[in-house]
Amino acid sequence: MARGDASRFTRRIFLKRATTALMAGSALLAACSSKQSTPPPSTSSTSTTPVSGATPTKAAAVGAASPTVAPTIPPRQLKQVPRNRTLILRWGGTEGQHQDWNLWNPYNLGANHQNGPGIFYEPLAYYSAFADKMIPWLATSWQYTPDYKQLTIKLRSGIKWSDGQPFTAEDVAFTFNTLRDLGPKVRWGVDVQQFVDEAKALDDTTVQINFKIPAPRFFYFVTYKYDIGVYIVPKHIFQGQDWSTFTAFDLDKDWPVTTGPWKVVYSSPQQKVIDRRDSWWAVDQGLVKAMPQVERIIYLPFTSEEQVAQQLISNDVDCSLDLRPLTIETVLQQNPKIITHTYKDPPYGYEDWWPTSLYVNCEREPYNDKDVRWALSYFIDRKQLIEVALGGAGEPAVLPMPTYPGLLPYFDAVKDLLQQYPTNEFNPQKGAQLLQSKGWQKNKDGFWEKNGKVLEVPMESFTVMADIGPVIAEQLRRQGVQSSYNMPPDFDTRFNQGDYNAALYGHGGSIGVDPYFTLRLYQSKTEAVPGAHQVNFSRWHNDEFDKIVDEMAVTPPEQKDKIMDQWKRAMQIWLPELPDIPIQKWFHRIPMNTTYWQGWPTRDNPYVNGAFWHLTFQLILNELKPTQ
Structure with a gap:
């Protein structure tokens, strides 16, 4: 398809052809999730906050009235904590339930520090x-x-x-x-x-x-x-435990044991409840001025984005997983107490360390062919993608690394290579030529085919990619690639194990100093790393690249000339190979509710990034102050 035709693939056309199906799927997911979801605790600032049980509540559409459901007190009698001293978070879970509710050892293979354990194991x-x-x-x-x-x-x-x-x-x-x-x-x-x-x-x-x-x-x-x-x-x-299976959870023993100011008082598939302890060494030693003013943290599983948006609008939730641009716009319009890192201004957040790529499994045919990977890249119109899927509130990513100040010199150093290997170029003709040179031809249905097999890109991911996934699939189909987008409940597990064909996901690599931790994401030795961070998701192998990264590993960061040379040599291998396909910078559009809490990190006070699921959450908890 010529560029002129592609330009007519507007938001209106996409909404007619693709979004209707996606919304139907989302509604189905919301309905399924609502069967297991947790009703929000009481929102009255003068009332106490009982902990809700497993009583189901119907997922509300954005803008609808919040349903009222009588909460159920859990078996353990918990002390009463006022709503205006309780921090309610929507995060994590699968199909509306915490799968790791009893896993408080972050080394357990099924655990995730993002879901609560991160604040119990204090860092050096x-x-x-x-x-x-x-x-x-x-x-x-x-x-x-x-x-x-x-x-x-x-x-x-x-x-x-x-x-x-x-x-x-x-x-x-x-x-x-x-x-x-x-x-x-x-x-x-x-x-x-x-x-x-x-x-x-x-x-x-x-x-x-x-x-x-x-x-x-x-x-x-x-x-x-x-x-x-x-x-x-x-x-x-x-000591003496199998770290991969040990749960570190026993409320009768006051486990998990911690040096921090928090105590697990209740945990179930529906919610995790964490109360503040009476004392903390960090206050006693003057490192922190006072105990956190948050007295209780409640982690509720993330359900549907529509339901979470409604709970934010009705002040039932204080913060959640970042939302898609069109959703966050609605939330900001309907609740003036909600802000983002950039307040009410686009892109409604900050650039995270997690630039998104289209991953294709480099161990599987035909994705093990770099020309196929490059053809797919040329078939994606990132400018159109950001306009259609994100309402213009985004930016393409040229490399799998955030454009943070300490890393900008490394982007500048490979500008010539990026001209030779333009990772953001939309050029269907180039893509078609690459496929034809490898024996691919269009079949009678208009799809690329080789040796009787159609070129397929069945993309998978999770909630946060629900905006861009269907658009990329439509763009690829328009170029003759049989593509789809789905969000299976076992995506994370299979993706981490390399059991996938195509996926949308981000990169957790370098954030400053130098690009070592980003390059390490593509080393063969990181392929077997459990835990979804510092992992070679692309399953790409290159011995010479591995040697360069090992060389950088032992080079002190202050030897900048040497590191720059290693970076250039690594990119001379990486860019022609294109192990995964850069798509967009990842903006954390995190809704932060100031109805009950203020002191959130913003562009005017950027003391730390705003994701409460990251390991720096305690730094946010130290700053939050009750509004009421």
């Missing part, structure tokens, strides 16, 4: 990419030897686990040594195993880590930022 340090600031936490200082083969970490004294046992260097050493031994069996094991020879507790507050090879980024890696960071666990609880 935080890093705020927005503030470009390292914040010491359990650690007070860290020092490498000149050859970067040894790291000494000094810890704070006087910290205790919630069961009264002291937090010491033994806990830190035990964590790293166990991860070294477990390797690919648990999250972060591969990363630790690559570098750590042995971690030793020299005394109660001093840890010495000896490395197999220079590890100049190791401490940065273990700090909490976005979804990356090593969870330090209590040795006296985790």
